[in-house]
Amino acid sequence: SQTIHQWPATLVQPVGSPLSLECTVEGTSNPNLYWYRQAAGRGLQLLFYSVGIGQISSEVPQNLSASRPQDRQFILSSKKLLLSDSGFYLCAWIPWAGKGGYEQYFGPGTRLTVT
Amino acid sequence: AQSVAQPEDQVNVAEGNPLTVKCTYSVSGNPYLFWYVQYPNRGLQFLLKYITGDNLVKGSYGFEAEFNKSQTSFHLKKPSALVSDSALYFCAVRVYNAGNMLTFGGGTRLMVKP
Numbered sequence: 001s002q003t004i005h006q007w008p009a010t011l012v013q014p015v016g017s018p019l020s021l022e023c024t025v026e027g028t029s030n031p032n033l034y035w036y037r038q039a040a041g042r043g044l045q046l047l048f049y050s051v052g053i054g055q056i057s058s059e060v061p062q063n064l065s066a067s068r069p070q071d072r073q074f075i076l077s078s079k080k081l082l083l084s085d086s087g088f089y090l091c092a093w094i095p096w097a098g099k100g101g102y103e104q105y106f107g108p109g110t111r112l113t114v115t
Numbered sequence: 116a117q118s119v120a121q122p123e124d125q126v127n128v129a130e131g132n133p134l135t136v137k138c139t140y141s142v143s144g145n146p147y148l149f150w151y152v153q154y155p156n157r158g159l160q161f162l163l164k165y166i167t168g169d170n171l172v173k174g175s176y177g178f179e180a181e182f183n184k185s186q187t188s189f190h191l192k193k194p195s196a197l198v199s200d201s202a203l204y205f206c207a208v209r210v211y212n213a214g215n216m217l218t219f220g221g222g223t224r225l226m227v228k229p
Binding site: 032034042043044046049051057088090092094101102103104105106107108109111 | 147149156158159160209221222
């Protein structure tokens with residue numbers, strides 16, 4: 001069966017520090033991968049998605065970046081965090097080319113607090 | 116462009132009563148529609164989907180949803196609410212592009228009182 005992992009689970013970082021959040025998926029190949037941010041326990045904002053290794057599409061211009069160095073690994077990064085980067089970061093995946101019903105499966109999330 | 120609206124920020128219902136969480140959509144083409152639930156500090160859990168077929172879709176934890184093409188709605192329902200159903204619920208629609216993205220509604224908080 002497929003599982004998705006995110007770490008760390010929680011993170012407190014000072015303004016101006018770098019960021020690296022990691023997401024990995026097990027039990028599938030060539031998934032589509034997604035990064036979302038959720039502020040104030042409400043709506044989801046799609047940040048990046050990837051349809052393959054090295055292929056990243058950005059939905060919202062900001063000081064975050066994403067990379068996909070391996071098929072089942074998706075990394076969210078920042079060189080210098082802003083207070084506004086605080087939030088709950090969620091990673092999600094779907095099977096390759098929608099070999100399924102296109103529903104996304106979410107990881108447990110990372111709670112980031114920028115101080 | 117595809118969009119989803121959840122007109123209620125919060126829905127309150129007594130335990131044992133039926134519940135409805137509303138969702139309306141706007142898409143060009145056939146809609147792929149989804150419902151998710153989120154408990155505090157957790158990721159979203161997939162509940163059910165509509166792609167084609169019967170308008171009444173059954174999902175996890177006793178939830179179901181009714182697809183209504185003429186009203187462009189996809190309301191989530193449950194015949195008898197439980198206190199443990201209290202959570203944040205999201206409706207979503209598939210975006211027809213290479214990324215197979217989902218567009219989410221703003222979420223509805225369901226509060227089930229004993």
